[in-house]
Amino acid sequence: MAIRNISLGSLKVNRANDRHGELENETAAIAWLFKEREQHMRNLAKDIVEQQEIFEFPLVCPEDDKFVVFDGNRRVTCLKLLEDPRRATTSELQEFFREQRSRWTGNFPKSIQCQVEADRDRIDEILFRRHTGSQNGVGQSTWDDRMKATFVARTGKSNGPSVADEIEQRLAAANLLPSRRKLPRSTLNRLLSAEPFRNRVGISMKRGRFEYTHDETATLDALARIASDLASRKVVLGHLWDVDGKEAYLNRLDSEGVLPGPRHTIAVPAKGPPTQPKAKPTAKAVPTIRSTLIPPKDFGLTWPGRLQRHHQIWEELQFHLELRNHPNAVSVLLRVLIELALENYIKSANVPVHENDKLAKRLEKVGQHLLAAGAIDSKQMDVVRKFQQGDKLVSADTLNRYVHSPNFAPSPEHLSSMWDSLADVIVLCLKA
Template identity: 25%
Template sequence: MKHAEVEVDQLDLDVRNPRHGQVMSQEAALRSLIRDQARTNDSLLVNLALDIHRNGLSPALRFIVMENPDERYAVLDGNRRLAALRLLQQPDLLPPGPGASEFAELVSGPGKQPDRVACYVVPARADADDWLERTHTGQADGRGTVQWAPAAQHRWRPVGRPTQTSRAIDVLDWLKRHAVDEEEVQDNIGYVERNATTNLGRLVQTTIVRDLVGFHFEGREIVPDAPEADLVRRLNVVVADLASGRAVTDIARKEDREQYIRDLLGADLHGQQPEPPQTSLLEDDETDEATSSTAEQQGRAERGEPSSGGEEQDSGSSQDAESRPPDRRPMPRLFRDVTVDGLHARTQTIFWELRNLDLSKFPNAAAVLLRSAIELSVYEHLDAIGRTPSPDTELAKRILRSINALKDGTAGGRRFESILTDLDKQYSLVSARNLNQYVHNINNTPLPRDLETISVNYSPLIEGISAAIKARQAN
């Protein structure tokens, strides 16, 4: 084993690359990588090539290669990078299509792609296996690459517009600095950072909650409106409650969050405020990420309009809060008015079970079943139109392909706008990542109103799929 600088022209793509399986030639390997890295109207490989052209290769990464008898080297790790370098050398290797000519123009001038690259040379393929496993199969109990959690990502590069997560992390970091010697508090902060930033973010994004606790935001900074010791004490109580494991199941609306804080802190409220005026229940100067009024979203869905997705819009009347009757909204029922008679009998049964689940008792079962119902519906649609996805195709890609097929048919594209807008957003309720987290992340706790929001946003897609399959069966 040795380190070496190798000419890019001496490197060969691995014809046994696990990304695409065994192929017979270098040309086939490159074509397979291009297909593997394709996304709707985009290409991960093209994006990598453009980044290398602008910024060069990462100095933290070496190619792992195996020397062949003909003084060439088979790349065992780094095939995407090598394929990107090939495209930079010959842009016409990119198949004709959207973006191909634009790519050729963007890389026509001088770039930072190297002629020689740093390599780690192994004598045999098996000598690279352990390193490939660490790099490409997840964090492997800490032996592989452990991705930054959302909190770490926020600290590294804060988003421009505050989100629930970013606001929660700002508050937790402030509390860390002011309770540095209190081990129990630090433990609670760590738990909330890992498991409950959504709930904390919802709370601190709300003006009346901040007023009651005694602070406000200036940029990313926490500015106390109360004596610092009082603010630390109140935040400790909130964080301890969120870290206790007690389910905080319904703080979707501002009045729910206000009541939660009043019940939790009792008389220990900033300034001992009287009951707030009516406008405090109805107005806020912040917006919540993916927390819209469920009633408003349901109304939009019934009118065939897309969900607003971003702004916090609480329902309520202008009457005084004390005279307002208690909230008697029924527990949401998922996909309650959606027609699914074009789907397979078992899929229809799953939707029936979803509609009849009591979300207050079985939110986790409903979340897992919800994700399965969406995936099965999309799979049925793609299979029916002859575009059966491979087992390893990501859920987001399947959903996009299904939507694009419906947009090309009779279903209007605006019906799916809310999904298309948020499908790849890391913290959106309707994102494929969030649906997957309900199944694979033990700390992702679903809330009934969140599940209803997902149901409302995906209802047009499910109905469109059902109608499209039914139409094909009738022909």
């Protein structure tokens, strides 16, 4: 551990703070703190001015010529805004910080002492032990269940079984462990911190139990390659720090044919007595019963910082806006989500579109690309094609009316049917 004096200008508020997950940049992280914790932030700023100091060293890590704050983001943010109130997100907050700055006696600090740690594993160990209580905003705010889940999803740390321990045991039994260097288990836990990443390498840790989702031999071969890359330091913690880094590494392994593929998938045995043959499936959607547009289940999505707004809209539609109470808001946000999801896929997959293509045309071109890639089937493509037909319930015309028509009121049933018809495509676009 090293304690160093670091200028405020060299400190970066963490865009990937576990309080909120990955955001686009420092400005977005500061805005989130005031959107979600404004009174706490005000209380903390007042306390800093009254005491003329902060009582704990911010925990920082060097990155290029700056230092990213891993603990103490609220304290550093208050100091940055006291130093320059114009950085506050609203005129009201700017006035508040100008007033607080006027109360500062003596010289305002241009630098502060920080605890500098270059080892990010050590940083996570410190964070894991440090967060205990908020003291009404003056101390560190307690992590709620979702923030803890974000931390676990990013790092793989939890009170349950360690996926790295489970993998190490199986690789050792198969005599596939790297022979020369120790497997860095904390880095492996970080890589496989969420089910979507674990499923790509052929395993699952649902309900805290290790299971193979793909052929054991193919999966162990993939895990052996990953273990070798980590043990040899070809891939290090910095490569796997965020969602984009994890996906980039797994995508590279996939392109090399390392990861198990569809042919290796283990069939899930049927439960209960045999059932009668089902009727031939159709593209007609049967809406599920729920209180929000997006059912409260796991869609296997991970959220990199570049999809910050997509994530926020998704959570509003999945957890906050009730269909019966907010159908107009839900209808507008559904259209926005579809547009943003399509643009994400178009950009990621380099789908050729014309700048004048409207929503329905863009959806069709994305659908054709997904169909050619085998990601959707012909029945799903039929639904996509019908999106251009104005007489259909699931259509661009319906969405336009929801937004622009004073006489066309959205209903929860229609909105549910639209989501159920397009959900698979929307999710695929967000995963791109």
